[in-house]
Amino acid sequence: MTSRSRLFRLTAVFLTIPLLCACVRGVPIEKMGLIVAVGYDYLPNHKIMGTTTLYQIDPNAKEKVTVLSNTAYTSKGSRNKMNQESSVTLVSGQLRVALYDEKLARQGILNLVDTLARDKDIGSGVYINIAKGRALGILSHRYPEIGNIGTFLYNQNEQNITGEQIISSTLHDFLHDYYAPGQDPAVPCVTRVDNEVHLDEIALFQGDRMVTKIPSRSSFFLKLLRGRFHAGMIELAVDLDGLEAQQKRKGESKHTHSVIDNISSKTKIRLKGQNPPRFHIQVDMYARLQEITSEIELSKPEQVKKLEVQLAKSITNEIENLIRTIQKYNVDPAGFGQKYKASVRGSNLTKDKWRKMFPKAQFQTDVKLTLVRTGVTD
Amino acid sequence: MNQPRPQWMFSSFLVFFVVHTIQVGVGLPGFQRYVYEPAGNDAWISVILAGISSHISAFFMVKILQRYHSCDLYEIHEHLFGKWLGKAANALYTAYLAMACFIIVINYIDIIQTWLFPTFTSTSLSLILLAVAVYGVLGGIRVIAGFGFISIVLTAWMALLVYFAKPYIQWDQLFPIMDHKLTDILEGARVMSYTLAGFEIVFFIYPYVKEKEKTMRYTHLGLLATTLISLELMVVALLYFEGEQLMKTAWATFTMYKIIQFPFLERFEFLAVSLWMLIIMPNILLYMWASIRGFRRLTGRSQRMGIILVCILILGLSNVFTTRMRIDQLDSVFNQITFFIAFLYPILLYPLVLFKTRTKPDQSATVPAAQGGEAD
Known part of the structure; x- marks a missing residue:
């Protein structure tokens, strides 16, 4: 083809485009x-x-x-x-x-x-x-x-x-x-x-x-249950049972308060039974201690072990409380129903079905907490 | 047919790009919900099955082509069915290719009107698309294949963008695996034919490929790339959306892009929608080019005539199919047609080709290739 017709064609194409683009209303x-x-x-x-x-x-x-x-x-x-x-x-x-x-x-x-x-x-x-x-x-x-x-x-x-x-x-x-x-x-x-x-x-x-x-503060535990959790800080009340607290504050004989910072955690929720649904919640947490209101000998390994157990117990309690609350109101923000749906073949789970099942569901919570470090001091 | 002149031919590796680019088109932005509808959370299995069947069809397609030296499907039709029946088959195929071209244009216009410019008229949009398409088709197959290459190089990175959906992903939604009946999963795979169709273009570009023995390899590589990308988009959509939510999402891929935010670019999907034109343009070019060849062979008229006719048809019809409902209906009809033409037809045709080429060679236009000894 001649270069002239090619030029003509090119011009025609490129002229059409700006003309047509003006069809759109501008918005300054x-x-x-x-x-x-x-x-x-x-x-x-x-x-x-x-x-x-x-x-x-x-x-x-x-x-x-x-x-x-x-x-x-x-x-x-x-x-x-x-x-x-x-x-x-x-x-x-x-x-x-x-x-x-x-x-x-x-x-x-x-x-x-x-x-x-x-x-x-x-x-x-x-x-x-x-x-x-x-x-x-x-x-x-x-x-x-x-x-x-x-x-x-x-x-x-x-x-x-x-x-x-x-x-x-x-x-x-x-x-x-x-x-x-x-x-x-x-x-x-x-x-x-x-x-x-x-x-x-x-x-x-x-x-x-x-x-x-x-x-x-419940959103800490809700996030734990949802499993979309990476890190976060939480203040916990810890039972002093078995811990050698050096000086107890006045009026605070049985509990101490501590802040832990969750470094990483893994939550596994397994369906153990179907009717009524029974869930087993396994939380593995790696945390560091940020603050504690009683002085505890943290240089002794067995004391740290005990503190870990008490902290885990405290977290278990909080999770169980949260589950009781959501069961009472029959809402499932943690998505247990999704776990049920993923584990049961042919469940055809619907919102209505789950509303009937959820209040009857049973839960067993195991928390394992590891204190990775206690800050720059013991 | 004699070999085309060497300056019209292109390297065989471009077959990979041509096959991949024509498969990726207006299907990928929104195929997820159609597959989810029958197959549910097993939709990803449907995608794999559909991918495998596309490989099988393509295998037979290239096998058919290898029985002839350098023929396209139009010539094969005439060799197989004789003059008049062959012409009829060619007419049907030409119409199919023109329709595919049209489907792409109206679907892309629908996307533009939904996401970017609701008041932009269909006529002006299709004029813009067709102006570029006509220019490209007149440039010939080498230009088109080259454009397919550029289109993929410039847009392939978009497949990685679903990474931004990561914080919202819930693996539970994939389970339980195989919770649906096999028939449902197969139905999902059938629906995929709309998204994976396009590789039948090899029937028409084959005479222009330089090292023909490598066609098989590059066709399959192209198909594999498409299957992997569709699988990726399907799985991420399944993990990101909850089922009912996915069913309400017309373009799941673009809606996933909605979560992406850059400090310098607040809303990414607008860019994606605009860039999608680069992805669909090779499809329009290839389908138009192939259908115009059919037209020329049928009527003996010039290529120019064919282009004008196809453009007028598309322009006129694009004003008829302006609502989502009509486009959806047309898409589902087209889906069934592609399933037959792209996936079943090569398999059905193969025994006939074997039978025809085994008997006395036809001396006229078509010369059977040397039997056996061909590398694939």
Whole structure:
């Protein structure tokens, strides 16, 4: 073919592409309001109140944060209304945290969470939190020391999850645990205490309805049971039985408190029997001692052995307490049902079946703890 | 047919890239839930079975080609079925190839409209895709094979990205193994044919391969690469999603990419979706090229005519199939067609070829290869 026709063809192709690309509407960043956090509050008559925190792009603006709120029947409906209150187009591509207030959560939030997953703009790593009190109260408060409450909540969640202090509850985690027949979601709770925001409790869900809260220190043990645990610190009450404490504090005759730092751990949950389900939980922990309130001769090996046994006993107790609580409320945030499903052939486990079986399940817990080191001193 | 001129031929190792690139296409982003539907947590076994059967079909396909010196399927058809029946078979195959081209275009447009630009019209998107495709097809098979090579080199790293799903992986979800009936697992493997199809292109590129005795080796290597990648994506999806969640996820691969965050790139899947064009473009090129050869052989008209006809068809029809429901229906019909054409047809054809080439050699266009003594 001639070079002329080739040139013509090339030009034609390359002219078409820019022409057609102009079909897409451009979105300059100055004209967008980037939503960082959304909050939903319960209102009667199936209505919800939506609150959003935005990044302010305008450098001349006095306030760094813009908070909009509105009422509607659906979350996207409230976003539409908020758009009318705003001078910029609201977009959800930067959404980091979604807050749901407790009352709403107790009625079920699946449709509100599902709409986040359905939106291609929203990542799977968005953190789900439960707001104690109103989400509006948390998001719209003017904090003297927090620049943008949305970013703050995101960082707070992230650093606590990577530091293994609270359980991870991203959008993906929530939906995964909701759809899993043998597991229920567990979500951290956020409270505003004056000018501070605390992550202090874990809300346990039955399906998509919140049923109870447990203290956030339980998330250490919940994480242990979930087996997605790497490292973390926990304060434990230790029985002094058999330990030669040099000086006992006054009024603290039988117990001492110690902090251990879990370096690595392995949890094996085995199904031993089927009807009723019997589980054997084997936890192997390697930890280092961080702090202890009584002086114990840690240079003596048998004393360390005894301390290990007492610490393990204390952990076993805490795990058993946690299991009793979740059985009482018939929620399974630890995912025992998933273990059951994986071990029983042809179980066709459904949420309903597991709800009937779980309260009757029996557990046997064995904790083996090894103190790897006791710090730089004995 | 006589050997094509040497300057039109390409090295046999490119067969690996051609086979692999045409198999990887619009199937991989979202095949997981279709396989999960019948086979459940045993879906990965279905993928392995489907991979094995693709190897078997490809074996027979290359065996058929080796019975002839340097023929493509159109010539083999005419040799086997005679002039008129052969023409009919060629017409069907040409239509199938054009349809495959169309399926890729509308599925990719659907992906673009869902993930990136909801208001972008199908017409303009297919115009963009077709403009590039026409340019490539006019360049000939060497350009297309080379583009397949580049496409794989530039996108192969994306298979490693599922590493980011690691913190969310739960091995329990793979157990109990073989919890489903064998028929269910086989049904899952059949559904895979949509994802693994494409290797039938070897029927058409074979005359252009330089060292023909190496075709078998490189075809199988290409198939193996595809099987491994689909297996990887299937297993990770099974570990990452809970079953019901997977069933609700239209493009599980892209949704897994949603978990990836870089400090400099907040949302990775937008890049993945855009890069996917590099992956599907060789498919469009190869299918279009093969179907246009069929058209030329059937009608005796110029290649240009064929290109214009195929483009008009795709452009017109892409406006009809704009909703997800219609595309899904068409996909499932196409799935059954590919199962027959890509997987069953070579096996059915082989005995006939054996019979035909064993009898007196046809002196006209097709010359049987020397019997036996061929390396594969």
